[in-house]
Amino acid sequence: AQKITQTQPGMFVQEKEAVTLDCTYDTSDPSYGLFWYKQPSSGEMIFLIYQGSYDQQNATEGRYSLNFQKARKSANLVISASQLGDSAMYFCAMRERSGGSNYKLTFGKGTLLTVNP
Amino acid sequence: EAGVAQSPRYKIIEKRQSVAFWCNPISGHATLYWYQQILGQGPKLLIQFQNNGVVDDSQLPKDRFSAERLKGVDSTLKIQPAKLEDSAVYLCASSLDSGVEQYFGPGTRLTVT
Numbered sequence: 001a002q003k004i005t006q007t008q009p010g011m012f013v014q015e016k017e018a019v020t021l022d023c024t025y026d027t028s029d030p031s032y033g034l035f036w037y038k039q040p041s042s043g044e045m046i047f048l049i050y051q052g053s054y055d056q057q058n059a060t061e062g063r064y065s066l067n068f069q070k071a072r073k074s075a076n077l078v079i080s081a082s083q084l085g086d087s088a089m090y091f092c093a094m095r096e097r098s099g100g101s102n103y104k105l106t107f108g109k110g111t112l113l114t115v116n117p
Numbered sequence: 118e119a120g121v122a123q124s125p126r127y128k129i130i131e132k133r134q135s136v137a138f139w140c141n142p143i144s145g146h147a148t149l150y151w152y153q154q155i156l157g158q159g160p161k162l163l164i165q166f167q168n169n170g171v172v173d174d175s176q177l178p179k180d181r182f183s184a185e186r187l188k189g190v191d192s193t194l195k196i197q198p199a200k201l202e203d204s205a206v207y208l209c210a211s212s213l214d215s216g217v218e219q220y221f222g223p224g225t226r227l228t229v230t
Contacts, residue, residue: 004159033216035218037221042223043206043223043224043226044221044222044223044224045160045208045210045219045221046221047218047219047220050218091159091160093159095216097216098173099172099173100172101215102165102167102172102173102215102216103215103216104162104165104173105150105162105219106162107159107160107161108159109157109158109159110158110159
């Protein structure tokens, strides 16, 4: 089974509107964590936001917020007031314990977001 | 603060040749990762170092890939001999410790012909 599933290969949004990128996950580790990364065409992965499995409140970082629904095992990224510079690939990733005090990150296949002017 | 540095940025080689990539992590970061990202997919972890020790290399094709992190700072990833399916972007990342946010370098785009 896929550990991280991003069902939207591509998404389009108008500038200044909000957009939600979906992510569902599967793990048996009770202390997992969820990350979102942005990858522009330049190739570098940029950390956006993190949500821990025990966090009571949804994480927010500026225009980014994470809609964390633990029972549904979903961690959707919400980008408010989209900008042209938000056009990029977005990856959801899950951190799980992989042995001892070590953790491993598993990435989804990504969603290509295009912001239209 | 300087980010993760990688070189070269691009490399084209023929199959069966060897190639090496270099990574310099953010100063003070104990954990270093090498990922392989094939076009259209998310990054896949190849190897993870904690200081200069390997903590996870379960997905590293050890018959042709090798990596080292001498003195717990810089790291090199080598492929010998390369195959066509090794064409990908090789990303290096580092983090303060295992499990916290990782910071990525610009990657090395490898083309094997």
